Amino acid sequence: MNERELLEAVGRLPKSIEPPRDLWPGIEARLRRSRRWYWVPLVAAAAIAAVLIGRGREGYQMTWLAGAGTGMLRVGEWVETDDSSRVVIAVGHIGQVEVRPDTRIRLVVARSDEHRLALAYGAIEAKVDTIPRLFFVETPVGTAIDLGCAYTLEMDSLGNGLLHVTAGEVEFQGTGGEVRVPMGALVVTRAGAGPGIPYVEDASDALRRALATVDVRAILAAARPDDAISLWHLLRRVEPSQRGAVYDRLASLVPPPPGVTRDAAVALETAALDAYWTHIHRILFRKVMLRGVRDIDPRTGTRAR
Amino acid sequence: MYALCLRLTGDAGAAEERTQDVFVRAWDKLRSFRGESLFSSWLHRLAVNVVMNERRTTIRREQRVTPVADPEVLERGKGEPSVGLSIDLERAIAALPEGAREVFVLYDIEGYSHGEIAELTGIAEGTSKAQLFRARHLLREKLNR
Numbered sequence: 001m002n003e004r005e006l007l008e009a010v011g012r013l014p015k016s017i018e019p020p021r022d023l024w025p026g027i028e029a030r031l032r033r034s035r036r037w038y039w040v041p042l043v044a045a046a047a048i049a050a051v052l053i054g055r056g057r058e059g060y061q062m063t064w065l066a067g068a069g070t071g072m073l074r075v076g077e078w079v080e081t082d083d084s085s086r087v088v089i090a091v092g093h094i095g096q097v098e099v100r101p102d103t104r105i106r107l108v109v110a111r112s113d114e115h116r117l118a119l120a121y122g123a124i125e126a127k128v129d130t131i132p133r134l135f136f137v138e139t140p141v142g143t144a145i146d147l148g149c150a151y152t153l154e155m156d157s158l159g160n161g162l163l164h165v166t167a168g169e170v171e172f173q174g175t176g177g178e179v180r181v182p183m184g185a186l187v188v189t190r191a192g193a194g195p196g197i198p199y200v201e202d203a204s205d206a207l208r209r210a211l212a213t214v215d216v217r218a219i220l221a222a223a224r225p226d227d228a229i230s231l232w233h234l235l236r237r238v239e240p241s242q243r244g245a246v247y248d249r250l251a252s253l254v255p256p257p258p259g260v261t262r263d264a265a266v267a268l269e270t271a272a273l274d275a276y277w278t279h280i281h282r283i284l285f286r287k288v289m290l291r292g293v294r295d296i297d298p299r300t301g302t303r304a305r
Numbered sequence: 306m307y308a309l310c311l312r313l314t315g316d317a318g319a320a321e322e323r324t325q326d327v328f329v330r331a332w333d334k335l336r337s338f339r340g341e342s343l344f345s346s347w348l349h350r351l352a353v354n355v356v357m358n359e360r361r362t363t364i365r366r367e368q369r370v371t372p373v374a375d376p377e378v379l380e381r382g383k384g385e386p387s388v389g390l391s392i393d394l395e396r397a398i399a400a401l402p403e404g405a406r407e408v409f410v411l412y413d414i415e416g417y418s419h420g421e422i423a424e425l426t427g428i429a430e431g432t433s434k435a436q437l438f439r440a441r442h443l444l445r446e447k448l449n450r
Binding site: 003009015027167289 | 306307308311321324325328331344348395413414441444445448449
């Protein structure tokens with residue numbers, strides 16, 4: 001065998017090898033164990049950083065794209081792009097925000113322990129790498145709270161818009177309540193109503209239409225196991241008399257994790273809802289991670305059969 | 306992920322451990338994915354880092370390296386008539402000395418450059434090239450027997 005033949009043989013090696021057993025139970029157990037201590041070092045690091053760095057940053061560096069130079073965006077100042085300009089704002093040391101054309105945005109707070117912008121209208125693309133709840137974007141209908149992520153946010157001056165999360169998770173707190181939008185999901189916002197119900201990227205048109213009008217019967221009919229994040233949110237939106245039906249549909253599509261009871265979920269007990277959310281989120285996380293590699297059962301997060 | 310871990314470690318048990326490590330680390334570090342590359346690329350690099358970090362830890366702990374090949378696991382699930390050479394090659398790769406195996410897997414199978422391998426493994430680029438030469442030589446020798 002010469003070198004060319006060797007490399008040809010290498011090229012024929014299988015891209016994937018199945019492990020001898022399902023590794024997911026072990027992963028899940030470790031995630032559960034690590035969850036309790038997950039934030040301790042991060043919070044400690046943030047506290048130390050806040051002490052060391054102080055409250056010194058009063059503005060952000062801006063870089064106008066297409067050669068228009070750089071500048072500082074001070075607290076209280078606005079930056080506005082026209083129909084052909086874009087600007088990248090360095091958000092301290094934690095990330096950046098690209099301001100797209102036809103956008104108006106203001107710097108509200110620039111501290112090591114809080115970074116806050118206010119989007120009047122237009123579109124931004126944010127990429128942030130820090131502990132959760134340090135980076136905020138205010139909008140006419142609520143506030144996008146970074147939980148460690150990348151996302152795009154576009155909105156008109158009244159608050160009609162769309163949040164699309166491409167990594168991590170974003171919490172959006174608005175007049176209509178609070179929603180959690182994980183990687184691979186979107187939420188529509190409406191003037192006067194705040195955030196709608198989040199949905200996954202491949203949600204059907206029927207489900208999207210039903211979510212827009214909160215047509216509970218149509219939502220339940222159109223939902224697939226992949227749409228569990230929508231049903232989880234719907235559970236908190238509907239009248240108490242409808243919660244049982246929503247829960248039953250959700251549980252039939254994605255069975256709840258151990259410890260989550262129907263009574264607790266229908267009563268909107270925080271511990272039960274959080275546990276269910278973590279379960280749903282992990283399934284979605286695994287599905288996105290293994291997209292193109294392995295089919296995942298959206299009901300359980302295990303390998304599809 | 307498992308294939309990458311198995312080829313890098315040359316050991317089925319270690320590959321299972323590292324695969325689990327990768328997913329746990331990915332969950333913890335998901336916040337740091339900034340969308341500047343494909344998610345699969347980010348995950349892939351994370352996996353290589355996990356294996357390399359574990360290797361460094363093990364070396365520090367034991368001050369010796371004990372690669373263990375488990376060819377049996379490489380034979381599972383392969384039924385096509387043309388896989389004989391693949392099995393031999395997988396076995397031969399698993400039996401390579403650790404440094405040569407890592408460079409060979411990263412360069413010839415996974416497509417990393419010598420510069421990237423140097424960064425990932427902490428060796429010099431020249432060492433990476435030498436290890437690759439050594440690995441190819443050893444593989445050809447083994448497969449020609």
